[in-house]
Amino acid sequence: MFPFFIALTFAVVFFFLYLLAKKEITRLDEIRQLADQEKQLVVDFMHDLVEALGEGLSREDLFQRIVHAAILSTGALSACAFENQDEKELKGVAVEGLFPPQKPLPESSKVKLTTRAKFIEQVLKSETIAFKEGIIGEVAANRQAVLIQDGLNDPRVIRHDDASLLVKSIIAAPVIFRDKLLGVLAVANPSDGLAFNETDFSLVQSLADQAGLALHNADLLNLQLEKKKLDLDLSLASNIQQMLLPKENPFMEGLEMDAVYIPAQKVGGDLYDLFPLGPGKLGVAIADVSGKGIPASLLMAICRSNLRHFSRYHDSPAAVLKELNRSMAPEMREDMFITLIYAVVDMNRHEVVFARAGHELPFLSHANNPGQTPVVEMLGSEGMAVGLVGDEIFDLVMEDRVIPFQPGNALVLYTDGVTEAVNGEGIEFSSGRLADVVKTLRNRSCKELNKGILDSLDRFAGRRGIGDDISLITLKHL
Secondary structure (H helix, E strand, C coil): HHHHHHHHHHHHHHHHHHHHHHHHHHHHHHHHHHHHHHHHHHHHHHHHHHHHHCCCCCCHHHHHHHHHHHHHHHCCCEEEEEEEECCCEEEEEEEECCCCCCCCCCHHHHHHHHHHHHHHHHHHHCCCCCCCCCHHHHHHHHHCEEECCCCHHCCCCCCCCCCHHHCCCCCEEEEECCCCEEEEEEEEEECCCCCHHHHHHHHHHHHHHHHHHHHHHHHHHHHHHHHHHHHHHHHHHHHHHHHHCCCCCCEEEEEEEEEEECCCCCCCCCCEEEEEEEEEEEEEEEEEECHHHHHHHHHHHHHHHHHHHHHHCCCCCCHHHHHHHCCCCHHHHCCCCCEEEEEEECCCCEEEECCCCCCCCEEEEECCCCCCCCCEECCCCCCEEEEECCCHHHHHHHCEEECCCCCCCCEEEECHHCCCCCCCCECCCHHHHHHHHHHHHHCCHHHHHHHHHHHHHHHHCCCCHHHCEEEEEEEEEE
C-alpha cells in the first residue's frame, strides 16, 4: 500500500504542476500575442506616419494624423496632441473626438456645447497649459507617461458638467526625440467602457516614441527642402551676378584699368561695370545693393540695365542717377536701397565727371604741380542712396563733380567691404589706411595696385575679418 500512496501523491503533484505549467504557458502565449498585437499596431502606426511624411503634410496636419492613428490603435473615444511652445507651455494642436478640455470651461461658453466636437476643438486649440499644470503639464515637466484608470475619482482630472466630457480613464505620454520634448500625446475613455490597462499604457508610450521620431524626421525633411531651395536661390543669384560683371575690360587709348570683385559669400551685393560711351569716353559704375540672394541680384540686374540705358541720353552722371532713382524707387522694397557712384572718364578733356548716390568716397592720386610729390585726395560729393527717398529730395542733393584727370593720375573706386574689414581687435581697415596704400603703390600698374590693396587688407584683417563683399576699380591715365 505504501508504494501505491507514494505513486499517487507523485501523480497528483505532477498533475498540478502540469496544470500550473499549462496555465503559465497560456499566460505567456497571451502576453506574446498582446506583444505581437502591440508590435503590429506600432508598425502600422509607423507606416501611416511614413506615408504622411511622403505626402509632405504640414506640422499641424502631421499632428492630426498622429492623433487619428492613436485612436485607431488604442480604441479610445478621443485623443489630443499638445505641442511644446518654447519649453514654457503647451498648446493643443490636433484633436479628434470629444477630448475634454484641460481647464474648466467658463460659464458663458457652456451654452455652446450644442456644437460639441467643433467647439471642443476650438477650446483645446486656444488654451495653453503651463508645465506642471494638470495632467498634461505634469507629463511635460516630468517627461514621464501617466495612466489614470479611474478618472472619476482622481483629483488631477478636470470635471466638467457635461456628461460627454467626463474622463473615465486617460493616458498621457511625452513625445520626445533625443531628450527634446516635442509635445504630449493623450487618449481618453476606451470605447468598450472599461479602463485603460497596462497594455494600453505601453502601447501609447510606444506610439508617442514613434510620433517623436516622425516629427523629428518631418522637421529634418523641411530643413532639407529649405536648404535645397536656398541653394537653388543662391545658385541662380550667383549666375545672375556673374552675368552682370564685365567678362573683360574695354580697351581705351591712354587709359589703364583693372577691376576686382570678391564676394564674402556665394552671392554678394556688389556690382561694378565698365562700358564705352563713345570715342575717348568711358562709363564707370560701382554699387552696393542692400540684401543678398535673388532679390538683390535681380535688383542689381535692373540697376545695371537702367544705368546703361539712361547713360545713352545724358552726359551728366547726376542726371543719369536722377533718372535711375525716378525709375527704380517706386518699385523697390522699403528695406532695399543701392549706394552707387557713376563716373564718366573723358580722355579727350582729361577729366572725370562723377555723381555719388551715398557711396564710399573715391580716391584720386595726383600732383598739383609738375615735379611735386603726388598726393592722394578723397573726393567729396553730395548724394543719397537710390531708393531711400523720392525724386524731390534725391534731385536736390544730387550733383556732378568735375575733376582733372591728367597723365599719371589714378582714380580708385571701392565698396565698404574694403574699409570696414576688421582685425582681431575690432579695428577697421579704414579709408585712411586705404589712402596710405594707394599713395605707396601709386606708381604701380592698376593690377598691381589692386593686388597690393588686397594683400594689405589680408595682412590687416585676414579672411575672417572680411565680412562683406569687396569691389575695387582702379583707373590710371598713362
